[in-house]
Amino acid sequence: MIVIPYVDKPHPLTGVTNAKFGIWLFLASEVMLFGALFSTLIILRTGSANWPLGSTELNVPLATINTIALITSSVTIVLAWASLKMQQIGRFRVYMALTLLLSAVFLVIKYFEYTHKFEHGHFPSTSTFFAIYFTMTGLHGIHIIGGMIVNAYLMGPGSAMWKKNPEQFTGRVECAGLYWHFVDLVWIFLFPSFYLL
Amino acid sequence: MSSHDSHAQGHHEMGFIRKWVFSTDHKVIGIQYAVTAMLFLLFGFFLILMLRWQLAHPNTAIPIIGGFLPESWANGGVMTPDFYNVIGAMHGTIMVFLGVVPLSVGGFGNYLLPIQVGAQDMAFPKLNMASYWVFFIGGVIMFASFFLPGGPAANGWTSYPPLSVVAQNGQTMWLLGMVFLITSSLLGSVNFIVTGVQLRTKGMSFFRMPLFVWAQLVTSFLLLLAFPPLEAAGVLQLMDRVFGSSFFLPSGLIVSGEKLTVSGGGNPILWQHLFWFLAHPEVYVLILPAFGIVAEVIATNTRKPIYGYQTLIYSMVFLGFMSFFVWAHHMFMTGMGTNLSNFFQATTMIISVPSVIILTTLLLTLWGASIRYTVPMLFALAFLPMFAIGGLTGLPLGLAAADIHLHDTYYVIGHFHYVVAPGTLFGLFAGVYHWFPKVTGRKTNVALGKLHFWISFLAINGVFFPMFFQGMAGVSRRLYDPMVYAHVAHSQGLTVLSSYCSFILGAAQFLFLANIIYSAFKGKKVESDNPWESTTLEWATATPPPHENFPTPLEVFRGPYEYGLTPKGYSPQHLQEA
């Protein structure tokens, strides 16, 4: 029978489980992905003669609400994980649901922002400003959706693991949380880059 | 993240589909990768043979095959310029992304890395399966693009915009295919690194790991960190093509006399930066696993330890690190000033040092050896001078002043093919012959193998060496008809030589195919689990290895290359008493 070590216990040398090590590596590659896009933003912007001011083109109050929603969701997912650490699976579900709710709020607001732009004839083909705006926020949105699917799975069917192997399950939630913090962090860079500066 | 589900992988018999199609066993996945990759290598090679015919005999019908191609590809059997460009682009793409990397990393890496560190499987077996199938989808998309009206991408494997943005639909398929291939590589590299670091068996310290494992780990880091910028670039080019954005299109473009109706404001050079930021580390992704294989084969067949084992490791790590800082030496001709180019020339000179060290240590290993001329050893030995030629010819290209004349000429083609064709591919052949007995339990035919080696070795030099003379003569790449320019037509004799050698090289590969296919089913059975008398852990298990590799975990007591220290001649890593 195949036994894979360090699925639920940390490796003595690295101090992390396989999954946690894996998620950190994955996030490193994500940093390179968004790093490349932020570099693109800088190059396009510095090379442009008339880059528009974000606050005049985009809706700052809505984006501020979104920022608050995402930051709060980062807190709730930590609380969800902490609940597991305190053996409270019920509270875990509540905090996970809150996280999902806040991410849904983010997406709904983003949806209204997008449709508003489309109604005013702003598309990726309109200007490089809107092109990079839609590309980066769109890619970030896909990351949000991916995270929501994972979080929903962990809250629902995935939580069956809690009975079999609570340590491994807690580890999974922690990994989901790390990813979620990263997605949140990307938004914290996106918000000023597009809306404020 | 995926984790191990012990119930699904018990020791009981599994159905064909679970065992050979949707398998989570790293060995089966490795074989899947290897077979798929070899098919793509053959396909990519077949494409370029058609192109070599057009170059040797411009505007004459391709024999036999020409008649089967659609009108838009071969008009009356004569290759069209459009199809020529298709081949140019798809040969490169297929060889690099669907052939060499999947074979060396996906195939050899998957099969050997867990066994060589003494693990029972990858850290994330399901993720491993997913990465193969994502790769497979990417391959299907690339292959399917041949059946699109207008054909596949035809803008070089580098896909420089604006040409690639205004091109036919094949380019969109290319970009989609790339997104899948990149995703597959990312999943794979996470798995490799976690397995290599966390799943080493007892006693397998970092400096007891075989060089092959080290090479795979460095490669995985390169894939993990260099590929995402290309993914970003691919997404941006997809946006340009599908949603009409202008990331890579400046204002005021006039294509075929028509003003392009786009917003403009983009930058075509931006693509080149993002592309080469991947594509230079990619060169080391292509070569490092082959280094690893060659090191294993040389150690086994010289019957003595690898010279400077730790130096080799430090060199590989340094090489990997530096490969992130040299990318713009591909772009000296784009209008780069002296400051930037001096930086990239200096980093390029620096990166040549670890390459020279690696080559030197492998050469020094030969001193005082007892060289067994097995078939894998022939390929591994040939790798050394071939890689040397490839590396040395990089020197004139890495200096901007010499690059003025040599940039984008056949010199470049000769240079990088020496690295990846008689270099990496020979390393991979060495690997196939070396591990074939372990994977199948049967031996390959030695006489056929030697014939395959000698014909390939002579022919491949005949293909690529003339290109240096042509490149010096200023013959540009990607010219459909070599008779248009006087300076190109002057070396037509070399083109013909090169082409006919490539046909011979192609014919020689049938020897290889016949050998491995026949041997896999009818070859002589191996008498021992360790037919080469090797020291690393893959030889310590049954042949072929069982599902869990090692029924009981092994303990490692010594470094990987302890040869010649005892009267027996070799000291396996897992035996306490050598």
Next chain:
Amino acid sequence: MTETTSWMPADAFAPRTAESPYGWGLPLNISTHGAGIDQLINILHWFCLALFVGWGLYFLYCLVRFRARPGHQPNPMLNHFKLPTFLEVGVAIFEVAILVFLAAPVWGSYKNDFPDEKDALVVRITAEQFAWNVHYPGRDGKFGKTDINLIDGTNTIGLDRNDADAKDDIFTINNLHIPVNKKVIAYIHSKDVIHSFFLPVMRVKQDAVPGMTNKVWFEANQTGSFEIACAQLCGNSHFRMRGQFLVDTPEAYQAFLVEEEKALSEASQ
């Protein structure tokens, strides 16, 4: 179209002349800056050859002397040699030296030592699929206005003939005339995709990138008729994006200008 030439032309390695500028290996060099480039390429190849022959001899010696045979034992204790370390350091020093003392100065001169525009012939070269448009400022030395909206089948660079500076401007297609022994500054630009302006006999190469104007300078010291090549894949007819590169005597260059001016005045009547 295949010519029945012998496999190896007689001039493959013969000394290059203006009549026979091409062969196997470097073509004739007629530029003033090209000697440095050729010298660099030659030194690097001698260096590579020396290293390769050194390695190769050692390699072949090992293959024979250390072959497995009855009675031959490997020696596993050979794990430190001093000589290779010195060689490594030697290679590194050579690379630094060649970069600092030859490669960087040659490149620096190519990129930075532009002549004064007053003393030089200034041309604009606009690449398109699949031709080279060459725009000369004419007698007044001033380029007329160009506008992309004026581009059509005959006015391929969109020159505004109503502009005073444009009256005497000349443009040619796939034909670059320069006078010998005079510095030339070329502004290189593209209308559509990336091309690369390559003069093999001048050791000049510069990508023509849309949205950017790149500048190169060169000076020819021999007359003759040569080629402009496109060195960057630019579409299905990239292979025939060939231009003529003519280095004229001062008299022949004047004659070319006079002829073009005559054609211009006839066309405007």
